[in-house]
Amino acid sequence: MPYRMYPEMTPAILKQRAIDRAETIPSSWYVDPRMHELDLKAVMGISWQYTGSAETVAETGQVSLTEIAGQPVLILRDGTGRLRSFYNVCRHRGGPLVTQDANVKALQCKYHGWTYNLKGELRATPQMDGIEHFDKKDFCLKRISVDEWEGMLFVNLNSRHPALPSLMEGIRERITPIKLGKKKFFRRVSYKVNCNWKVYVDNYLEGYHLPYVHPTLSKMLDYRQYATEIYQHYSLQYSPFSENKNPFKTSDGEAYYYFIFPNFMLNILPGRLQTNYIIPLSAQKCLVYFDYYYDDSTAADIIEADIRYSDQVQSEDIVICEQVQKGLASNAYDRGRFSPKEEKAVHHFQSMLKYAYQDYFKNTENLSSKKNS
Ligand code: FES
Ligand SMILES: [Fe+2]
The missing domain is CATH 3.90.380.10 (Naphthalene 1,2-dioxygenase Alpha Subunit; Chain A, domain 1)
Structure with missing residues (x-):
């Protein structure tokens, strides 16, 4: 059971109770390093995360760099005016595409120069002649959900999520x-x-x-x-x-x-x-x-x-x-x-937190039972 890996993560403590009968969440959830890892995966990694003002990517080719739940993330405005977000990670050997906010025509990896267009499609791969079974289409940048609300930018590392406007x-x-x-x-x-x-x-x-x-x-x-x-x-x-x-x-x-x-x-x-x-x-x-x-x-x-x-x-x-x-x-x-x-x-916050942990455990259990079957 994945929840056994975490301190005081028992069905009794995870149970939702009305405020007049509820206890606050256990102190170990505020101090234990394992809970930090869980919070990144089960809470930050599945929710809409604010990154800043939409003015940072108002123009075509403007790229804004950030980190969400420990993951390197970039946001940009492409040539059609659409917002896009990708992991700032090259599909060759993991190099960075940008190292600071920038204005670019394409995303060129800082390590060996693989180049992606603003839609995240791999376009140029220097010195790769002679490679077999290699199709650039299989090496697009990994996408992240991004949206704008009232002039502010938000990204979500999880692909299954409520629409940002419904949240607000x-x-x-x-x-x-x-x-x-x-x-x-x-x-x-x-x-x-x-x-x-x-x-x-x-x-x-x-x-x-x-x-x-x-x-x-x-x-x-x-x-x-x-x-x-x-x-x-x-x-x-x-x-x-x-x-x-x-x-x-x-x-x-x-x-x-x-x-x-x-x-x-x-x-x-x-x-x-x-x-x-x-x-x-x-x-x-x-x-x-x-x-x-x-x-x-x-x-x-x-x-x-x-x-x-x-x-x-x-x-x-x-x-x-x-x-x-x-x-x-x-x-x-x-x-x-x-x-x-x-x-x-x-x-309310602590109840939502318990729901988020429970969801995470349910999904990881489903995943592992699928793998084992
Ligand atoms: S890691 Fe990006 S080109 Fe090598
Ligand atoms: Fe205060």
């Missing part, structure tokens, strides 16, 4: 009149955090810690009206600003904090979108990208104040997340309980 269904309507696709990419800020990626996500998903960890932010939001809504693939934490505390100085100030399973967040205020993308680096480390997008009309001093303020909130979150990681790794902790009022979205 309802967000556009809910935040009207705000239009995410109209905002322009401004800056990426990255943070290395000494905690498991799930600690960071858990922390994001509740406002319970606001008065204790972010006293200033909690005064800015009207905490009495803070609400959490659960949807199929995402959750929303929503709060109006306290009177006159909206930093963008618009009359109808509201903050929307969307979490899209498993590791992507949209933090929407009237003048800006901030995305958070969480990359697991090891069992006890993650990397967080904050991408800032603003309306054309947003003034430069408001932008700088917004980024400075977010940075302060982020440092408060990093301190608590790193301390929680130590607590989870200690002898003193295994599993806890949820506040039904405050931790609905944490419970």
Whole structure:
């Protein structure tokens, strides 16, 4: 049974329970290196992963390089205007096609020069005369699903997946009149955090810690009206600003904090979108990208104040997340309980995580029974 390879992965722990009876996931899932491998394969490797602004591949031949679940990935715009994504891996002996973002007419491997067109078809193979039983058609680049939503790019390493728009269904309507696709990419800020990626996500998903960890932010939001809504693939934490505390100085100030399973967040205020993308680096480390997008009309001093303020909130979150990681790794902790009022979205995330593991085990079992039959 594949699940026996992982710590505390038992049917009793994987069982889904309502929030008033559920326990939090076991601490070993946050600290054990085997769980890092499982998260890459069973969670990141099968879900839509954000890579950045679609502006990076606006023109024909523009290539954007990234890494998803430890896999080298490139995204490009081909000559017909279509988005394409491939593993950045040459079919000859595994060399890289690009080593940085670039603008190209074709993809030429950096190792021995095999060349592919922008559709990923192998076109030129220097010095290969005399080879037998070799058809270039059998050596196309390996494709990856790619799509664009509201000016942002996403890829999915798994070929069986829900369509990206169905995943995001309802967000556009809910935040009207705000239009995410109209905002322009401004800056990426990255943070290395000494905690498991799930600690960071858990922390994001509740406002319970606001008065204790972010006293200033909690005064800015009207905490009495803070609400959490659960949807199929995402959750929303929503709060109006306290009177006159909206930093963008618009009359109808509201903050929307969307979490899209498993590791992507949209933090929407009237003048800006901030995305958070969480990359697991090891069992006890993650990397967080904050991408800032603003309306054309947003003034430069408001932008700088917004980024400075977010940075302060982020440092408060990093301190608590790193301390929680130590607590989870200690002898003193295994599993806890949820506040039904405050931790609905944490419970939803952890339930989805269990479904993802179960799916993965079911599929790998099916595969191995097919192989054995
Ligand atoms: S590995 Fe790409 S040409 Fe050899
Ligand atoms: Fe926080």
